[in-house]
Amino acid sequence: MFVGEYYHSLDEKGRLIIPNDFRQLLGETFYLTRGFERCLNIYTITDWNNFSQIISSFSPTDNLMRKLCRFWFSGSIQVTTDKLGRILIPSFLIEYAELSKEVVIIGAGKHIEIWAKEKWEEFNKEENILENMNEINSKVAELWKK
Template identity: 35%
Template sequence: MFLGTHLPRLDDKGRLTLPAKFRDALAGGVMVTKGQDHCLFVFPRAEFEQMANKVASASFTNESVRAYQRYLFASTDEQRPDGQGRISIVQELRNYAGLTKECAVIGAVNRLEIWDSQAWQRYLEAHEGSYAEAREEVLPGVF
């Protein structure tokens, strides 16, 4: 399970060091792809394969399904963390997420998300008020 917020830096070669506490779970390889809200999703390979099978089984006769499949699969890059826990973020994905130097890597249960740190702060500020309201929609009757 991936939880918490970590603040690594992107080096000059476009490499990012993944949080040490997640390295064992990611040692088998990761799939880096465009997420929503201009962040990157980082899935363990096995988790991505399960999701990809669901996406691939959707009816490709539906235009929006084909568009989603193309967008997701064309923008996915497979990486294997090196001995220091670093992965390379390809330029296309860095551009999409607006990654420069300072990054935020957040745990999102089954995946990590990589954000430009300033974009992450703006997102938090913009959505802080809706957090309490969303609880009722996400977890009705709980808490």
Template identity: 40%
Template sequence: MVFFGEYQINFSGSGRLLLPKKVRDLIKGNVFILTKGFGNYLSGYDKDDWEKRASELLNPSLLQPTDMDQRRSIFSALAYLEIDDQGRFVIPKNLLEHGQLKEKAVVIGVGDHFEVWDAKKWEEYTKKLKVKS
């Protein structure tokens, strides 16, 4: 499974978002994982793939403070979300705040997972990339 593409999405103030069909088609069943990304965006995973990754994330030494910080950030915010019959799901409030999501969002494929960005933040990020290259 490879997540790819960029999809512009409108969503309601309640955090209801329509997951693009090309992304939904890569998720087995109607449940997926959403958690904080390492910036102001959200990371989404197929449930089965996430459960394999989670066991890998538990391997780092408990003695390394940076490893524990990452684990706390990822696991404390993690949510198992259900996609309804129309392809929509509701982003929990804590994740909405982390992603600083407003009225428009962008869902992007990143190979092994997908990300949900606020549209303006995604635009700013891609402009920075163009300046660097």
């Protein structure tokens, strides 16, 4: 399970150090893809394959799922860390997530997210989880009943 929040710098070549705690769970090779909130997501090979299989199983006549498949697969790459624990983020993903020098790497349970520091701070202000706690608690309670 990926947990925690880490502040790192993206260098001028687009390289980013992945926190050691995360690297130990990821292994040397994993997938980097576009996230749904203008961040980047990192998945283990196993979780990547599982999710990819699920979205690939939908009917090719389903327009919405075709769009998801295009978004998912075209914006994804397999990456390997170098000796220093860095990955090279391609420019199209840097542009998508609007990454600059300061980034935040967060654990999000089964995956990791990479955010531009400003976007992460903005997201946390807009999506104030505490304001939605009653709704969240009721959803969690439903899951516990199952």
